[in-house]
Amino acid sequence: MTERRKPAGQPDKRRAIVAGALTLFARDGYTRAGLDAIAAEAGVSNRTIYNHFLDKAELFQTVIQESTQRVAGTMVDIIDRHLSKVVDLEKDLVDFGLAWIGVLTSDLAPHFALIRQINAEVEHIPPAALKLWQETGPGRTRRELAERLHRLAERGDLAIADPARAAGHLMLLISADNLTDRADLHDEDALRAMVTAGVRAFLHGYGR
Amino acid sequence: MTERRKPAGQPDKRRAIVAGALTLFARDGYTRAGLDAIAAEAGVSNRTIYNHFLDKAELFQTVIQESTQRVAGTMVDIIDRHLSKVVDLEKDLVDFGLAWIGVLTSDLAPHFALIRQINAEVEHIPPAALKLWQETGPGRTRRELAERLHRLAERGDLAIADPARAAGHLMLLISADNLTDRADLHDEDALRAMVTAGVRAFLHGYGR
DNA sequence: TAATGAATGCAATGAGCGGTGTAATCGGGT
DNA sequence: ACCCGATTACACCGCTCATTGCATTCATTA
Known part of the structure; x- marks a missing residue:
């Protein structure tokens, strides 16, 4: 029950990703917001997102x-x-x-x-x-x-x-x-x- | 100024398309609603939609x-x-x-x-x-x-x-x-x- | 300095989708 | 019977996008 989230990745990167994702999800919606765009907005590599999150x-x-x-x-x-x-x-x-x-x-x-x-x-x-x-x-x-x-x-x-x-x-x-x-x-x-x-x-x- | 809409296509087909499109646009949103799905919902060929409308x-x-x-x-x-x-x-x-x-x-x-x-x-x-x-x-x-x-x-x-x-x-x-x-x-x-x-x-x- | 985990760049895959071309078929009006 | 526009099935193009694999670089720590 007490599922522990994998603490993989550095917290500042993670925060940047979440912040950038918020910006783009808010502007473009879930479907239109591309992961490449989110990565760019967060100043992070596309690939890195998958170090922190399972999927979109x-x-x-x-x-x-x-x-x-x-x-x-x-x-x-x-x-x-x-x-x-x-x-x-x-x-x-x-x-x-x-x-x-x-x-x-x-x-x-x-x-x-x-x-x-x-x-x-x-x-x-x-x-x-x-x-x-x-x-x-x-x-x-x-x-x-x-x-x-x-x-x-x-x-x-x-x-x-x-x-x-x-x-x-x-x-x-x-x-x-x-x-x-x-x-x-x-x-x-x-x-x-x-x-x-x-x-x-x-x-x-x-x-x- | 008085732009006349092309009356191309049969009215009942057109109505079916609009009705089906309403159903799917409402359920899935603009991006997710595919034209194939709309065509199927309307009981109409994909290609027919483009006889009645310019684009999505x-x-x-x-x-x-x-x-x-x-x-x-x-x-x-x-x-x-x-x-x-x-x-x-x-x-x-x-x-x-x-x-x-x-x-x-x-x-x-x-x-x-x-x-x-x-x-x-x-x-x-x-x-x-x-x-x-x-x-x-x-x-x-x-x-x-x-x-x-x-x-x-x-x-x-x-x-x-x-x-x-x-x-x-x-x-x-x-x-x-x-x-x-x-x-x-x-x-x-x-x-x-x-x-x-x-x-x-x-x-x-x-x-x- | 060696080692380890994180991040990156690049390439590629596979799916889905908008839109088009084409040839065949259907159906109502003459 | 003939015509003509509407409709259809099918194949196809080009593009976007999520997701992954791989090799490389970076930063921190032991």
């Missing part, structure tokens, strides 16, 4: 796992930083939202292109791997956010029956324009407007 | 356009049917939402797999084609929904400052679980719970 599929899976964990960590940090002590609910939620979508344009941006690739190939990925990703990635951040919202509800700041569902709603509303249009992620004003509108909808709804 | 890219574009128009038409119908005359706002919105996500499991289902493919390859698609798709597909349905919501707001049933944005929010909230988890689209009770929760969030929010 294993490399892909590794890239997903490492990237997912890193991004999930960042997200959880943002949640904790912005929603630990809340004074002005709307303002703090907006600040949280801006930090949240800020990740989409950070150096972690390629990750989300990778997610789109996964989403497209969802039929061809073994359900176990998919489940694992769900759990350690979006699942983890959603649980963390749900926990925070639950605390706020207990304090009386929010009226939440199902924290997990509320967390899902908040995440969607914050970055709504990204999913409908393709929003301009570099227009600071537009971003603030989007997040603010999302937070207000989350707090008050549109009912009369 | 043109076939893909045709599939997208036709599928998009069909689905957008269906969506607009649903909007009109459920939101023309509203008596019980929450109930009518829930019914609307159920019909809306019902499309995701209908015979139009492959379309949305195709959308995921587009979304993944968004970097490799000419922006003009992307814009066109945006406009005739989701853009059209969102405008239609926004228009309906605007009427309801004028009537005093809703308080909406930006109808387009509200429409986007409603669409997201209705099918929230599909985007976070991978929801079970065949559990009737779960679907109703999801939609109801989304509609309530849309109407009242979570604020205290």
